[in-house]
Amino acid sequence: MKEIGVIFRISLLLMLVCGLGYPLALTGISQAAMPGKSNGSLVYDRQGNVIGSELIGQRFRDPRLFQGRESSIKYDAAGSGSPNEAPSNPDLLKRKKASIEKWKEENPDVPISKLPVDLVTNSASGLDPDISPDGAMAQIPRISRLTGLPEKELVQLVHQHTKSDFLSEPRVNVLLLNIDLKEKLK
Numbered sequence: 709m710k711e712i713g714v715i716f717r718i719s720l721l722l723m724l725v726c727g728l729g730y731p732l733a734l735t736g737i738s739q740a741a742m743p744g745k746s747n748g749s750l751v752y753d754r755q756g757n758v759i760g761s762e763l764i765g766q767r768f769r770d771p772r773l774f775q776g777r778e779s780s781i782k783y784d785a786a787g788s789g790s791p792n793e794a795p796s797n798p799d800l801l802k803r804k805k806a807s808i809e810k811w812k813e814e815n816p817d818v819p820i821s822k823l824p825v826d827l828v829t830n831s832a833s834g835l836d837p838d839i840s841p842d843g844a845m846a847q848i849p850r851i852s853r854l855t856g857l858p859e860k861e862l863v864q865l866v867h868q869h870t871k872s873d874f875l876s877e878p879r880v881n882v883l884l885l886n887i888d889l890k891e892k893l894k
Contacts, residue, residue: 760883765837772854774847776839776882778807778830804828817849838879843871
């Protein structure tokens with residue numbers, strides 16, 4: 709009987725330390741050390757309204773803006789994850805063909821041979837916020853035609869938003885790129 713009391717007290721102590729103390733300590737440290745990242749890397753407009761997160765891809769319906777990667781989950785962060793379809797899967801092939809046809813229709817100035825694969829495939833999460841610099845560059849003729857902005861200015865904008873870390877491929881965050889593009893359109 710004596711052991712049950714000891715087991716109960718140890719269990720209660722471990723639940724308090726591991727289930728309450730440790731998470732609160734880590735939350736406090738992360739809030740103090742990097743509040744922006746620990747709150748989801750949110751992006752705000754000039755009025756202070758949240759317009760998105762640097763970490764989650766969004767759909768941009770305006771053809772004058774840069775478009776991100778395809779999402780097989782309809783940009784629903786609650787259901788993120790890849791459908792894990794094989795390259796020969798009929799659903800995946802159908803989606804890729806539809807994406808290519810849409811590309812041809814919206815970007816007649818850019819041949820299919822110049823279409824970067826990341827613009828017609830989705831990432832593992834289905835919510836990738838970034839595209840390759842080639843993916844952004846391939847969209848410049850369409851955006852220039854629809855906005856009247858010179859291609860040279862759009863190329864500079866893409867270069868400004870191209871990031872690369874020590875171990876990562878160069879990438880362009882579509883949300884941040886489009887925010888700056890919208891500023892130029894005002």
